Amino acid sequence: MQTAGLFGGFCARAWRVSLRLASSGMAPQQRLTNKVALVTASTDGIGFAITRRLAQEGAHVVISSRKQQNVDRAVAELQREGLSVSGTVCHVGKAKDREQLVATAVRLHGGVDILVANAAVSPFFGNLMDVTEEIWDKILDINVKATALMTKAVVPEMEKRGGGSVVIVASVAAYNPFPGLGPYNVSKTALVGLTKNLATELAARNIRVNCLAPGVIKTKFSHVLWMDKAKEEGIKESLCIKRIGKPEECAGIVSFLCSEDASYITGETIVVAGGAPSRL
Numbered sequence: 001m002q003t004a005g006l007f008g009g010f011c012a013r014a015w016r017v018s019l020r021l022a023s024s025g026m027a028p029q030q031r032l033t034n035k036v037a038l039v040t041a042s043t044d045g046i047g048f049a050i051t052r053r054l055a056q057e058g059a060h061v062v063i064s065s066r067k068q069q070n071v072d073r074a075v076a077e078l079q080r081e082g083l084s085v086s087g088t089v090c091h092v093g094k095a096k097d098r099e100q101l102v103a104t105a106v107r108l109h110g111g112v113d114i115l116v117a118n119a120a121v122s123p124f125f126g127n128l129m130d131v132t133e134e135i136w137d138k139i140l141d142i143n144v145k146a147t148a149l150m151t152k153a154v155v156p157e158m159e160k161r162g163g164g165s166v167v168i169v170a171s172v173a174a175y176n177p178f179p180g181l182g183p184y185n186v187s188k189t190a191l192v193g194l195t196k197n198l199a200t201e202l203a204a205r206n207i208r209v210n211c212l213a214p215g216v217i218k219t220k221f222s223h224v225l226w227m228d229k230a231k232e233e234g235i236k237e238s239l240c241i242k243r244i245g246k247p248e249e250c251a252g253i254v255s256f257l258c259s260e261d262a263s264y265i266t267g268e269t270i271v272v273a274g275g276a277p278s279r280l
């Protein structure tokens, strides 16, 4: 009886600690212990929040982006928090950089279990009829083609570990276009298709492929959408949850999708958009 009482007391305390951790935004679970994750464009914004969360849940994460100084800053910040992160430069449009990213994970941690393909560009605002061939090439190259090729680069390493998980970061704009961002919207719709195609093809290798479709999340990237007060108020008004999202609110769902808790989920796109319209 006494043991049960002590155990009961311990459980209640553990439950309170876990509730405190959850409410303070810290990861209460360790679903990714010793998994090795690559996150592209992970020095800021949504990629950085995802990196922090995967590492809080026990993963070794390789941070990457185009500039060494940004990689160094992000690595130092998360290492100060006691998290297991390393970093390397990776421009996802360059084959050599993609190979280097995979090689870094293999050299430092022995393989790759998780890829979060988060990098994207949106260098155009205006009408579709004014988009040049050069802009189409840049947006489709980085947002779509590089995502497919980054996945191709990690698959052999995932196979050696018996499987893995890929999460592709698309956008709610895949379903409901953001005004003025035509080529970007189209590229994100393509990523929903890419997710389904990869999921079908890679299931036999025990690799699951899912997609995250954020709504408007406050980052440098989305600045153009909320920079003036009237625009910001208009966006909030269109949402069920009447505020713009935070990068951290995209992170827990990714760690879930990469974990064994999602072992029967593949080919899906999860919308994290405060109730924005999201149907094709």
Ligand SMILES: NC(=O)c1ccc[n+]([C@@H]2O[C@H](COP(=O)([O-])OP(=O)(O)OC[C@H]3O[C@@H](n4cnc5c(N)ncnc54)[C@H](O)[C@@H]3O)[C@@H](O)[C@H]2O)c1
Pocket (backbone or CB within 6 Å): 040, 041, 042, 043, 044, 045, 046, 047, 065, 066, 090, 091, 092, 093, 118, 119, 120, 121, 142, 169, 170, 171, 172, 173, 213, 214, 215, 216, 217, 218, 219, 220, 221, 222
């Ligand atoms: N913020 C939003 O409202 C929002 C909404 C929907 C989807 N998203 C998506 O979330 C992802 C992250 O965006 P974010 O809002 O955190 O902004 P962000 O600016 O922090 O992330 C975009 C990153 O991509 C990087 N990048 C661009 N080209 C690259 C390349 N060739 N190689 C490597 N990195 C490159 C940029 O340096 C930048 O860090 C993007 O895929 C974006 O499309 C963002």
